[in-house]
Amino acid sequence: MRSKVAKRIQDETPEEVRIFVRHYTDIVVRINDIMKSKGYTQKYLAERMKKRPSEINKWLKGNHNLTLKTLAKLEAELGEPIILTQGG
Amino acid sequence: MNNFVLELWDDEGAKCTFYTVQWDEAEQNETDKFFDKYDSIAETKQPVQELLSFVLDSIGEDHGAIDALFNRFENEVVGLPNKGKVTVGEIVFLYPHFPLRLYGLRINNRNDWVVLFNGGKKSAQTNQLSRDLNIKWTEACQFAKRIEEAIRNNEIIIDSKSRKILSVDGDNEILL
Secondary structure (H helix, E strand, O other): OOOOHHHHHHOOOHHHHHHHHHHHHHHHHHHHHHHHHOOOOOOHHHOOOOOOOHHHHHOOOOOOOOHHHHHHHHHHOOOOOOOOOOOO | OOOOOHHHHHHHOOEEEEEEEEEOOOOOHHHHHHHHHHHOHHHHHHHHHHHHHHHHHHHHHHHOOOOEEEEOOOOOOOOOOOOOOOEEEEOOOOOOOOOOOEEOOOHHHHHOOEEEEEEEEOOOOOOOOOOHHHHHHHHHHHHHHHHHHHHHHOOEEEEEOEEEEEOOOOOOEEOO
């Protein structure tokens, strides 16, 4: 069962919007998971990356558009792949 | 507080079932009101589509209402007849300057059950200063307080296997 309003809006939603939201959310969840498994806090990550904690907070709390460059920096620091591509 | 019905909103996702609330004698539930309202405004049409995808695809289907996706606040409720603490959460698509906020209650702190309420547009620096949001926040706290009370008093039964909430009579429609 799905709300009729939700169903209607979902049917009108362009596929690319849904793909974007799912990918973006997967990335945010993946970063959070890696940080948790390594026991990293935002403050610790900020120190290691020589950034202000507020900047790291922006990256992880959705106040900053996660560009590929930002993701590469994070991936280098976290030491784990954030985005896996097929055949990569 | 007036009576309201706790009813199913979406149970098609693999990870999370969503409930909503509807004021007794209202024509529409609170979550449909929210999505309908902002879907009809040109500037929030795309954010509505993104937020709905976030709710149904990312939370409902892919991840459940995990901490990273569901901001929880334990708040002292101010302005309600009975003060107390409630654990209303905010569903925010974590994208820069995302304008919409939708409130919800994660039942028993689990990732697989959320009651969605209403929400609004963040029109000021803080939620408190966004007039429309503040009203919906207070209302969400009222709903949440009553639902938490009903769980504590065993007025409603939570069936973990089917991810369903039932009244003590086993009824799907729950009047609180």
